[in-house]
Amino acid sequence: MCVRRAIPLLIAAATCLSSMFVCADAARDIPAVLVSRQLFVSEKMSVGDVVTIAADGAGTNAHRFRVVGSYEPVPDPMRLGVVRREMRMHLPDLLAMSADPRDPLAMETVDAINIAAIGKKSRDRIGDKQDAAASEAFAKNLAARIPGVYARPTAVSDDRTSPFVVLERFHLAIAIVTVVASSIFLLALMLMLVDERRSTVGILRLIGYRRRRILEYVVVEGLIIAAAGAAIGVVIAGLFQGGVNRFFQWRYDTALVFVRITPGIAFRSVAMAVPLGVLAALASSWTLLRREVFALTRR
Amino acid sequence: MIGRAFVFAGRNLLRQPGRASVGIFGIAAVGALLFDMLLLSRGLVVSFRDLLDGIGFDVRVVASDAAPRSGPRLSDAENLTRQIAGLPQVDEAVTVRMVDATVDEPRSHWTIGFELTAIDPARRRPWTIMAGADLSIDSGQGILLNARLADALHARPGDSIKVRVSCIADRAALAPATFRVAGIAEFPFDDERWLSAAAWTHGVLGACGGGSSVPADMIMIASREGYGADGAVAAIRRIRPGLRPATNEEIVARMQQQGFTYFRQISTVLSTITMLFGFLLITVLLTVSVNQRLGEIATLRALGFSRARLAADIFWQSVLLVGTGGVLALPLGYLLAQWLDRILKAMPQIPASMHFFVFEPRALVVHGALLVMTAIVAAVYPMRLVSALPISATLRNEVVG
Numbered sequence: 001m002c003v004r005r006a007i008p009l010l011i012a013a014a015t016c017l018s019s020m021f022v023c024a025d026a027a028r029d030i031p032a033v034l035v036s037r038q039l040f041v042s043e044k045m046s047v048g049d050v051v052t053i054a055a056d057g058a059g060t061n062a063h064r065f066r067v068v069g070s071y072e073p074v075p076d077p078m079r080l081g082v083v084r085r086e087m088r089m090h091l092p093d094l095l096a097m098s099a100d101p102r103d104p105l106a107m108e109t110v111d112a113i114n115i116a117a118i119g120k121k122s123r124d125r126i127g128d129k130q131d132a133a134a135s136e137a138f139a140k141n142l143a144a145r146i147p148g149v150y151a152r153p154t155a156v157s158d159d160r161t162s163p164f165v166v167l168e169r170f171h172l173a174i175a176i177v178t179v180v181a182s183s184i185f186l187l188a189l190m191l192m193l194v195d196e197r198r199s200t201v202g203i204l205r206l207i208g209y210r211r212r213r214i215l216e217y218v219v220v221e222g223l224i225i226a227a228a229g230a231a232i233g234v235v236i237a238g239l240f241q242g243g244v245n246r247f248f249q250w251r252y253d254t255a256l257v258f259v260r261i262t263p264g265i266a267f268r269s270v271a272m273a274v275p276l277g278v279l280a281a282l283a284s285s286w287t288l289l290r291r292e293v294f295a296l297t298r299r
Numbered sequence: 300m301i302g303r304a305f306v307f308a309g310r311n312l313l314r315q316p317g318r319a320s321v322g323i324f325g326i327a328a329v330g331a332l333l334f335d336m337l338l339l340s341r342g343l344v345v346s347f348r349d350l351l352d353g354i355g356f357d358v359r360v361v362a363s364d365a366a367p368r369s370g371p372r373l374s375d376a377e378n379l380t381r382q383i384a385g386l387p388q389v390d391e392a393v394t395v396r397m398v399d400a401t402v403d404e405p406r407s408h409w410t411i412g413f414e415l416t417a418i419d420p421a422r423r424r425p426w427t428i429m430a431g432a433d434l435s436i437d438s439g440q441g442i443l444l445n446a447r448l449a450d451a452l453h454a455r456p457g458d459s460i461k462v463r464v465s466c467i468a469d470r471a472a473l474a475p476a477t478f479r480v481a482g483i484a485e486f487p488f489d490d491e492r493w494l495s496a497a498a499w500t501h502g503v504l505g506a507c508g509g510g511s512s513v514p515a516d517m518i519m520i521a522s523r524e525g526y527g528a529d530g531a532v533a534a535i536r537r538i539r540p541g542l543r544p545a546t547n548e549e550i551v552a553r554m555q556q557q558g559f560t561y562f563r564q565i566s567t568v569l570s571t572i573t574m575l576f577g578f579l580l581i582t583v584l585l586t587v588s589v590n591q592r593l594g595e596i597a598t599l600r601a602l603g604f605s606r607a608r609l610a611a612d613i614f615w616q617s618v619l620l621v622g623t624g625g626v627l628a629l630p631l632g633y634l635l636a637q638w639l640d641r642i643l644k645a646m647p648q649i650p651a652s653m654h655f656f657v658f659e660p661r662a663l664v665v666h667g668a669l670l671v672m673t674a675i676v677a678a679v680y681p682m683r684l685v686s687a688l689p690i691s692a693t694l695r696n697e698v699v700g
Contacts, residue, residue: 056371082557143410150401150412166646173639174332174569181328181573185580188321192587195318252560287317 033065034088038253040070042085053087055098063097065089075256083253183276190222190284198288205293218285219278226277230270237261237269304608308615318584319620325580326624326670327631333573334632334666335639335656340566342657343559344551350487350653351547355423356393357528358520360535360544376515379539383518388526388534391421394515398466398503400496402452402475411451413494415442415464416486417503423521426497431456431482440502441481448494449483456482466507476506488650520544562655574669581617581677589613589681593688594697600690610682617678625670629663 030050035043045051045067054062065087073084091110099106117135135153142151201214241259248258312319351357360383363370373379376394384392400415418425424433426443434441442462444454454460461475478498486495504513522531528546535544545553555563589596596609636656643655 150410163646166643169642173642177332181325181576184321184325184328188325188584191318191321
């Protein structure tokens, strides 16, 4: 009797198990697609979801794809503010979905072919230190051999027009103006400081201190103030960089890093600030040191 | 009394020319940067709006919110254009297709790629002829080249060039077709390196074997006088709810939200920093000046100068420093804007006729208002010091100290 009751249960379990295997097999047959994080979140997708995608708004030749994961699109500063709703799929799947059946070459046509050059002496990829001349020659040779193909090296010889380089130059220009304004501010402060010390310098001169020694004090003081100020500035910038990056990454929904304080940048900032500070101290003290001692001590 | 206080403040500043000049130059430097940031905050928007309005079309119809050539295209474009052109709110409607084309340059053996616009303009021509003749019905397979493309191809008006056209990305290009260079034109949306051309639609579609089934990138529409762009957009949405017509103002607003947002952000940040800088500079200058003149101020109070009179002296010193620096900031800011604009225009895909720094009277008014506010706020603390100064204690300290 227990066996008779168990048989329908066993059959049901076997049916369920076999249908699960069939479903799993069917799911494996559905091609995979990777979805950008922005699209993944906005459409509330999950890994394993099956989505239907078409190449036009009318839904022509729609295909089903299985979402296997999400990815972070490569940040593009030229597309700040644009929500990156993108997908990545295997090329045959894209061609099957988007190819025009009337075109016999549709399944053989792509927009671009990326080529990685190999060095002559070694079989390694040339990589980041790409020989621009070799790439250009290859592109020219390819274009000449295959009419209708437009080949060009990705690393252009004149990099001045890259958006990154243009923005870098713009930021440098703004930094120069800011440094000039800061130097004027510092000069104003030093002038006032020097004015307050007029009588002190006069007394030092009266008791025998030479101009050169007082100048050394001024230079060392300017050096200490400038170095301390530059160091504090670098520390403040380092503290702020995390907040600035987090704010703009949230604002633009991007992984782009907006501010990065490197040792090179810190060194350049200090190297620029310290001489300017010393120069400001010297410039402000110059008239004081040139005056006669009695002019300094006169009330 | 205001006049006397003003003159008195001027004399006080002239007594310390070094300090006064440094303060003025400091304000001039930060004021120039502030002025430029105010120009930058709306410069691209103003420039882009002028560019769109200058073409003569005030409505554009596209298939999606994506930029042209980066999203879906308009199918059945010819019928759609005819339908839109028939609306009473529409004066002219033109289909625009932007396709890839190449020419094999015989001297260098380079294949030169460029963007070819297939268009059938009527009265409004979205380009300016620089040499040769415009496209006309009689010109046959005519083509207009921009100056850079003409230089690259060593082509002049009247020359023939063989162009290979690819209208649909996933279709192979046919054999090249011969076009006759009608003229050299300036296209408003070209950047400084862009190679582009324009030709009649039938010529381009014939060259790529596409026919009228080739989808269009956009339809440019000029609204009829009396209805306006908004009227045309409403009419188009009534007949075709699935389309995305947009007025020039809407396109500018969209670009402001997406493409130009970085420059708005940076102009806001730098404007704030420069104002803070200016405020600190003047406050420190005036405060230290007051601290160094405490005896003099106490003496003047003892002689009968009122608190208000001496506070006014400080106030007018602040106004003179900021005002003089602010006036100097304008020519300095103009020169700085030219320099920064030249740097930024090197960016790719920025039309050559667009500018990042565009003068508007509004920017001048805001600049003046911000400087006035800086002058007032910077003077508050030193004025308070002067007003609260105890006369007898200060005079005693001067004698004893």
